[in-house]
Amino acid sequence: MLSNTEVLLRVAERDGTVVxxxxxxxxxxxxxxxxxxxxxxxxxxxxxxxxxxxELVTLGFHEGRLEATQTARRFYEKAGWLAEGPQATGRVVNGFPMRKRLVR
Known part of the structure; x- marks a missing residue:
């Protein structure tokens, strides 16, 4: 069971399996x-x-943020997300900060 009111979680299933x-x-x-x-x-x-x-728009945000892995960076760029600074440092996975203006 997950219980965190600060996080909204979504799952996608295919043939009854979470994918x-x-x-x-x-x-x-x-x-x-x-x-x-x-x-x-x-x-x-x-x-x-x-x-x-x-979900972010529903929560009232006009802009979203995320941190992309090197692998996922191109995927997000194709979806309209823009780089927002240098790659993070000092962690196991050092992602790339990105942002996107969200349309209401």
């Missing part, structure tokens, strides 16, 4: 957008990201 998980927080950040390897390149991550962006 993707995404989350936003109440600070206006996409904190998770993961798709299982066997479900990649089926449009699931793109649809999940659109849902997460809608």
């Amino acid at each position: 993707a998980v995404g989350a936003v927080n109440r600070s206006g950040e996409v904190t998770l957008n993961y798709v299982a390897p066997e479900a990649r390149f089926a449009g699931i991550s793109k649809a999940l990201l659109a849902q997460l962006e809608t």
Whole structure:
């Protein structure tokens, strides 16, 4: 059971199996957008990201933020997200900060 009122979590299922998980927080950040390897390149991550962006708009945000991995960076750029500074440092996974103006 998950219980955190600061995070809104979404899952995507295919044939009764969870194949993707995404989350936003109440600070206006996409904190998770993961798709299982066997479900990649089926449009699931793109649809999940659109849902997460809608969640942010519903929460009242005009702009969203996230930190992309090197692998996911191009995916987010294609979805309209822009680089917002240098790569993070000092962590196990040092992501790239990104932002996107959200349409109401």
